[in-house]
Amino acid sequence: MEKALTIAMSESDRTQKIMSGQEKLPSFKLEPQQATVEEIFVKQISEAAYDVAELSLSSYLIALGRGERRLTAIPVFLSRSFRHNAIYVRADSPWTHPSELKGRRFGFPEYQMTAAVWVRGFFRHEWGVAGEDMTWFTYRDERVPIPTPAHRGSGDDIFEALLQGEVDAIMTARRPPSAYFPASGEGGRIRRLIPDVWGAEREYYRRTGIFPIMHLVSLKEETVQEHPKLPLQLYKQMLQRKDEGIAQLLETIKNQTSAPWVWESAEQSAKLMNGDMWPYGMKANWSQIELFMSYLQEDGLLDRGLTPEQIFHPSVLHT
DSSP states (O other), rough: OEEEEEOOOOOTTTTTTHHTTOOOOOEEEEEEOOOHHHHHHHHHHHOOOSSEEEHHHHHHHHHHHHOSEEEEEEEEEEOOOOOGGGGGEETTTOOOGGGTTSSSSSEESSSSSHHHHHHHHHHHHSSOOGGGSEEEESSOOOOSSSOOSSSEEESOOOOHHHHTOOOOEOOSSOOOOOTTTTTTTTTSSSESSSSSSSHHHHHHHHOOOOOOOEEEEEEHHHHHHHOTHHHHHHHHHHHHHHHHHHHHHHHHSSSSOTTTTTHHHHHHHHHHHOOOOOOOSSSHHHHHHHHHHHHHTTTTOSSSSHHHHHHHGGGGTTO
């Protein structure tokens, strides 16, 4: 008899077959749950609500450090992003480099969100701006209740906070509304801080080899105890789907997206990243996770580094 598994993830070429119901996992009946990624994170980290769920890397690690034992994970990284492009200022701002923001007011949706941890790490180690050199603001509640040095913004609209002058710059994973920031990225009331941001991101990758991890795949420990082969089985299947998604992205008989030059971008990415533009597994990613944990410790969000055995299920440690 098949075991029913609730599964909650954002849709992408890495998850679409699972979330649409096309994907079958032998011995299990997958039951996709529809929710925004923010809703998934809150429910999984607070309730362990799903058998399998996409989860914020930072919130997962913070929760583990605070004694969370209801979840485990596999090294399937459903979201990765360079967040240089996610830093915005008003269009009339004089600043064009993060180092110029020293002493300014900076807004995040949430202090603990993975993208915010990466950006604060960039400020310290890439741009020479210490945490105490900035005044931080946030615009939603922390999903793992933690003390932070951030001030709570006057509302919950981070874009209006920027436009009204409550903060001088913001980082937001979600693109600003088109009324403020047109599709071309030019001519709006908000602009990206760094003028050649795509070049800056490529330079960062060339120098560091880091394509920042944002989200991983968590599993309910209770479910895994009942089905110990599930984590590795799921890892292998999701790795295969990811590789298929990249192959389809490169296939020129039809464009998988609505971006006209997606093949050029994909080929450039494959060249720069030595063919593996979206790595899963422990071996390719552990050094980056260690670096990220050091950023969490610098932020005061994690007391000490965690071991692979504490973070991931034993069956996937060899990947």
